[in-house]
Amino acid sequence: MNDTGIEIPLAGNWFTEVCDAHGTAFSLRITERLTEVKTAWQRIEIFNTTDFGKLMVIDGCVMLSSRDNFIYHEMMAHPALFIHEQPQNILIVGGGDCGTLREVLRHASVETAVQVEIDEQVTRLAEQYFPELCESNNDARASLQFKDALQWVKNADAESLDVIIVDSTDPIDPAEGLFSELFYRDCWQALRPGGIIVQQSESPILHMNILREMHHAMATAGYTAVKTLQFPQPVYPSGWWSATLARKGEMFTGYRQKEATEKPFETHYYNAEIHTASFAMPSFFLKELST
Numbered sequence: 001m002n003d004t005g006i007e008i009p010l011a012g013n014w015f016t017e018v019c020d021a022h023g024t025a026f027s028l029r030i031t032e033r034l035t036e037v038k039t040a041w042q043r044i045e046i047f048n049t050t051d052f053g054k055l056m057v058i059d060g061c062v063m064l065s066s067r068d069n070f071i072y073h074e075m076m077a078h079p080a081l082f083i084h085e086q087p088q089n090i091l092i093v094g095g096g097d098c099g100t101l102r103e104v105l106r107h108a109s110v111e112t113a114v115q116v117e118i119d120e121q122v123t124r125l126a127e128q129y130f131p132e133l134c135e136s137n138n139d140a141r142a143s144l145q146f147k148d149a150l151q152w153v154k155n156a157d158a159e160s161l162d163v164i165i166v167d168s169t170d171p172i173d174p175a176e177g178l179f180s181e182l183f184y185r186d187c188w189q190a191l192r193p194g195g196i197i198v199q200q201s202e203s204p205i206l207h208m209n210i211l212r213e214m215h216h217a218m219a220t221a222g223y224t225a226v227k228t229l230q231f232p233q234p235v236y237p238s239g240w241w242s243a244t245l246a247r248k249g250e251m252f253t254g255y256r257q258k259e260a261t262e263k264p265f266e267t268h269y270y271n272a273e274i275h276t277a278s279f280a281m282p283s284f285f286l287k288e289l290s291t
Helices: 069-083 099-104 120-129 149-155 173-179 181-190 208-220 257-261 272-278 283-290
Strands: 014-019 024-038 043-049 054-058 061-065 089-094 112-116 142-145 161-167 191-200 225-232 240-247
Touching: 014 054, 024 054, 024 061, 024 120, 043 120, 054 120, 061 069, 069 099, 069 161, 069 191, 069 225, 069 240, 069 257, 069 272, 089 099, 089 149, 099 112, 099 161, 112 149, 149 173, 149 181, 161 181, 173 181, 173 208, 181 191, 181 208, 208 225, 208 240, 208 283, 225 272, 257 272
Parallel strands: 089 112, 089 161, 112 142, 161 191
Antiparallel strands: 014 024, 024 043, 043 054, 054 061, 191 240, 225 240
């Protein structure tokens, strides 16, 4: 996920994503480009790498790799769903690779999970090249819709959702509106009391300005409590990523620890100890939020 939108050429057998604004770059050794598809919204590429499996790149920015995507998808889904007392109706905004949808549907309490992705080709390519992420796409509880999520949320019935997961790209171009106070207000209307919105919120070390603005916008939009959690993500800029949660009408007072500990499904990163630890943020982060 690059914050410049610059198209990065391949150099030899390496794919490199440059974050020019932050003076950093990240490279993966590749063996071949499997496909390239240009849609009305973006350019999607799939590569084979030597050590990270398959790689999805959108507009020159890394979206996911086979090797480490489980960290992101589990942390986008399970903390919020174990905090909510009874998550039944879930909306996923974006999430076209379907990995977050798969994690959401591991929860037996979930009755409906609607995924609203603007670009159908992201999902079709994921089905072809990352089938393990799409294994729950035919679950009877799942609904895949290829629409503008901003409009979908605006038109959603009031107090119809328990959790909204914003699994979006960086806040540029089609995803820019997903980081706005207006969008958070529309989500607030769609959430039931006690409902939670969780959104990927970039790197604490590189994108503190985005995190500050997000916390402020969520609070201004009416949420009672806003908290950020952190996790490693090797293929994203800095290798350190975050998600920010906001709750309607209730504070964050804990989570269903016993159920998280005894969950009937397997995870590869998330567990009860990680849940607790992920909300411990460093001093510089807390200081930046207080200014």
